[in-house]
Amino acid sequence: MAALTIVYFAWVRERIGLDEEQVARPEPGATVADLVAELAARGGGHAEALGDTARLRAALDQRFVPLDTLIGDARELALFPPVTGG
Amino acid sequence: MKRVAVQAGDFDVAAELAALEALGGGGVASFTGVVRGGGGLIALELEHYPAMTQAQVDRICDEAMARWPLLGLSVIHRFGRLEPGARIVFVGTASRHRTAALESCAFLIDWLKSEAPFWKKEHFADGATGWVEALAEDEVKAKGWNSDD
Numbered sequence: 001m002a003a004l005t006i007v008y009f010a011w012v013r014e015r016i017g018l019d020e021e022q023v024a025r026p027e028p029g030a031t032v033a034d035l036v037a038e039l040a041a042r043g044g045g046h047a048e049a050l051g052d053t054a055r056l057r058a059a060l061d062q063r064f065v066p067l068d069t070l071i072g073d074a075r076e077l078a079l080f081p082p083v084t085g086g
Numbered sequence: 087m088k089r090v091a092v093q094a095g096d097f098d099v100a101a102e103l104a105a106l107e108a109l110g111g112g113g114v115a116s117f118t119g120v121v122r123g124g125g126g127l128i129a130l131e132l133e134h135y136p137a138m139t140q141a142q143v144d145r146i147c148d149e150a151m152a153r154w155p156l157l158g159l160s161v162i163h164r165f166g167r168l169e170p171g172a173r174i175v176f177v178g179t180a181s182r183h184r185t186a187a188l189e190s191c192a193f194l195i196d197w198l199k200s201e202a203p204f205w206k207k208e209h210f211a212d213g214a215t216g217w218v219e220a221l222a223e224d225e226v227k228a229k230g231w232n233s234d235d
Contacts, residue, residue, distance in 0.1 A: 007137075009133060009135055009203070009205055010133055010205035010207070010217055011217045059135070062137055062138035062142070064201070078138070080135070080203070081205065081220070082200075082219075082225075083199075083202060083204055083205060083220065084199070084204065084206045084218045084220050085132075085134075085198050085202040085203070085205075085206075086119060086163075086174075086175055086196075086198040086202070
């Protein structure tokens with residue numbers, strides 16, 4: 001199956017130093033939190049951006065989801081801090 | 087009428103209000119958000135998630151139209167670099183009933199704050215920058231509209 005695209009916003013994007021990246025599709029049964037832990041384990045900017053999951057929010061295919069959501073066959077995962085619009 | 091715009095450029099509040107007034111409902115409510123100056127702030131930079139923003143604001147508007155008897159609504163949210171005094175966001179609602187117009191306007195701006203994918207970065211005169219932190223009270227306000235919680 002195709003790779004998964006991850007897009008980053010705000011300080012998550014700045015700390016990682018990338019707007020987006022492609023990763024190998026996680027095993028079936030993997031949640032957003034599982035993938036976040038795997039990315040944070042790379043260290044460096046990824047660890048800085050993704051280490052504290054209490055400050056992270058996510059969207060799968062442009063819908064907000066809790067971090068314990070299964071990634072399934074989603075094509076795009078977005079990771080970002082709590083939103084501050086309005 | 088449902089008008090949703092996510093744009094870099096400014097908007098004309100008078101024209102937006104006139105379009106809502108022309109619907110003939112008799113009641114129009116609106117909120118305009120403006121960049122607050124002070125503390126050495128020279129600009130706010132609004133980042134958003136282009137693939138998601140329009141659809142998400144659209145969903146928030148559909149929710150307002152389902153909850154209140156509205157003749158029309160208009161939501162405009164800007165992105166990019168905005169200086170103190172610049173307009174950021176406009177919400178306008180039209181109804182035959184003032185309560186519906188006022189309540190739906192408050193609902194829309196509360197939901198935009200915690201349910202629309204925008205992030206604000208502050209730029210200060212001394213060169214410092216910082217991302218605005220989400221306020222727990224904003225999330226509480228948005229959740230307060232959930233009657234099923």
